[in-house]
Amino acid sequence: MKTIINTSKAPAPIGPYNQAVLVGNTLYTSGQIALNPETMELVLDSIEIETKQVMENMKAVLEAANMTFENVIKSSIFIADMNDFAKINTVYGAYFDEATAPARETVQVACLPKNVNVEISMIAIK
Template sequence: MKTIITTPHAPAPIGPYNQAVLTGNTLYTSGQIAIHPTSGNLVLDDIESETKQVMSNIKAILTQANMSFDHVIKATIFISNMDDFQKINTIYGSYFDDATAPARETVQVARLPKDVNVEISVIAVK
């Protein structure tokens, strides 16, 4: 059995998918990019502000599912330029305690939706 998780505090999907799906105690988020949920505009001023918007979107989805970053067990980060890795990592890392940070992979890709620079998805468990 699955429950679709949606919130107006994260951007609406730009395709045939949902913001997240909860099955049992496990939440799977779709990849989030730096779309501001209210304006619908991309936040692309710099990689730090872009990553902060992505993490804010993830936080909104986690909150809607009555979870927090403490519940995240796995993250996947797609980036368009590995030279941005350290800046993205610094922002991403500020949302987790080092001792309980989730498992993760970071992959450089040729292109991301709407030509953004970073996309992140997470799996969380209550």
């Protein structure tokens, strides 16, 4: 059985999906982009600020499922420009303990929703 996870502390879905789905002890999150959950406006001042907003949105989704970044076992990072990798990685890395960081892939893609520069999804377990 699946439990739908949604919180007003992260952006509302902009399509036919939910912020996350909990199946047993495993949480599958939808990708988060840099939408401010209060205004639903994009936060694109810099790649670092954009990535921080994405991670804060993800933090809110994890918290809605009574989890933290320590519960994350897999991350997928989609970026528009691989030249931004180092800056994105620095912000992303601040949310994890390097010794227990999750598995991850980072992929450059042709285009992301709303033409953002980064989107991140995660899988977490309790």
